[in-house]
Amino acid sequence: MPGGTGQVGTLLARAFRADGHDVVVLSRHPAPAPWRTAVWDPRVIGPWTSELDGADVVIGLAGRNVNCRYTPENRRAIFDSRVESTRVLGQAIARCRRPPAIWLQASTATIYAHRFDAPNDDVTGVIGGREIEAPPSWRFSIEVATAWERAATDNVTSATRLVLLRSAMVMSPDPGGIFAMLRRLARLGLGGSVAGGAQYVSWMHDRDFVRAMCWLIEHPELAGAVNIASPNPLPYRDFMRALRRAVHMPIGLPATRGMLELGVRLLRTESELVLKSRRVVPRRLPDSGFVFEYPEWPAAVAELVGRRTKS
Numbered sequence: 001m002p003g004g005t006g007q008v009g010t011l012l013a014r015a016f017r018a019d020g021h022d023v024v025v026l027s028r029h030p031a032p033a034p035w036r037t038a039v040w041d042p043r044v045i046g047p048w049t050s051e052l053d054g055a056d057v058v059i060g061l062a063g064r065n066v067n068c069r070y071t072p073e074n075r076r077a078i079f080d081s082r083v084e085s086t087r088v089l090g091q092a093i094a095r096c097r098r099p100p101a102i103w104l105q106a107s108t109a110t111i112y113a114h115r116f117d118a119p120n121d122d123v124t125g126v127i128g129g130r131e132i133e134a135p136p137s138w139r140f141s142i143e144v145a146t147a148w149e150r151a152a153t154d155n156v157t158s159a160t161r162l163v164l165l166r167s168a169m170v171m172s173p174d175p176g177g178i179f180a181m182l183r184r185l186a187r188l189g190l191g192g193s194v195a196g197g198a199q200y201v202s203w204m205h206d207r208d209f210v211r212a213m214c215w216l217i218e219h220p221e222l223a224g225a226v227n228i229a230s231p232n233p234l235p236y237r238d239f240m241r242a243l244r245r246a247v248h249m250p251i252g253l254p255a256t257r258g259m260l261e262l263g264v265r266l267l268r269t270e271s272e273l274v275l276k277s278r279r280v281v282p283r284r285l286p287d288s289g290f291v292f293e294y295p296e297w298p299a300a301v302a303e304l305v306g307r308r309t310k311s
Helices: 007-018 047-051 072-094 136-153 178-187 206-218 236-246 257-267 297-310
Strands: 024-027 036-039 057-060 102-106 161-167 169-171 203-205 224-228
Touching: 007 169, 007 206, 024 047, 036 047, 057 072, 072 102, 072 136, 102 136, 102 206, 136 161, 169 178, 169 206, 169 297, 178 236, 178 297, 203 206, 203 297, 206 224, 236 297
Parallel strands: 024 036, 057 102, 102 161, 161 224, 169 203
Antiparallel strands: none
16 A cells, blocks of 8 residues: 555555455555555655565555645645656556556545535546636646546556545544544534535545445456445535534534634635535445445444544
8 A cells, every 4th residue: 555654544454454464555654553564755666666566456545635725835745746656656556567456546536526406426427627616726626636547547557457536535533534623623612514514525434435445346347436435425514513413512613714714724724625515425336236334424423433432
């Protein structure tokens, strides 16, 4: 797993290792872990490519965190960390004597259009970037996502099946992730609606995420773009209401768009992460027979909060 040191990589490494698989995480700065780690340079072909030769599966997860201000320097880092690493990974796979049978490459559900009228699935969904009601600054995310996927499709060979993981936010009780941040806001009474709260939130329970990865590996008919998201996205106000109930917080202070814009500047992040309506649903996964263990957010958030409380 190149770039597998983040929350998603840790979830997968932990699950695969528990199932008895040999897991190798490639990182620029490997740290001690229960699984094997190796040094990689995501910019150039190097000794790390030997780890790919003979591997059953490669899962590309590299990419700078987008939770930051989109300054010119950060934009370049976000773009290059995804596009360059994916291009080099594809070139490395192509050089293998025994190339991996499957390449699962991270992408993002943010590639779809900001919309409220209908959901974007992975067959008929509308790629974003031309929405009249979306600020021009949001086009950057679409440019990154489309270039990211193109770097994979332009460098894959016929010997390896490529799956583009258009993933929604993965919700896990592990510290440091998006769910931990949202849970903290709710517990502080700050988990109210933002800018009216009509914007949709797409999400995926961590156990369903891991199960979906295993399903994709085991089903050779699935290739190309696949939405990795719950079948039931919901408006932000309803999403946060369910989270407040799960943490037993009766109130959630609302915020206007102006308040949000001020807050994200103080927190050094972008309002798009909250305001964009990500109404994304899976179609290819359920059509292939995949059954979600947590398709509804109220049950999913109750399990996540309960697991965190017990731990």
